[in-house]
Amino acid sequence: MVTHAYLQDVFILTPYRKKGLGDWLLDIITNYEELNIRRIMLSTDDGHSFYAKFGFAPLDKPDLFMQIKGMGEI
Numbered sequence: 791m792v793t794h795a796y797l798q799d800v801f802i803l804t805p806y807r808k809k810g811l812g813d814w815l816l817d818i819i820t821n822y823e824e825l826n827i828r829r830i831m832l833s834t835d836d837g838h839s840f841y842a843k844f845g846f847a848p849l850d851k852p853d854l855f856m857q858i859k860g861m862g863e864i
Contacts, residue, residue: 792825797832816844 797819802811819830831849834841849855 792827793829795825795827795830797830812840813843816841820844 800812800815819825830846832841832846838846
């Protein structure tokens with residue numbers, strides 16, 4: 791069993807958008823039973839309604855999470 795996964799840096803190039811590729815990818819990730827992942831996390835500026843279709847929701851306890859910003863920024 792995998793305890794934690796983080797979905798990061800996923801984007802669809804402009805010529806391939808509106809073809810269902812995002813839906814296909816998230817369907818595979820969230821329904822592939824052999825992965826057996828307890829929690830998948832991600833961050834998004836504007837994709838909340840898209841990811842909600844696949845079961846993503848706001849954090850139960852956001853006060854448990856911390857971050858360091860600015861280390862190695864490009």
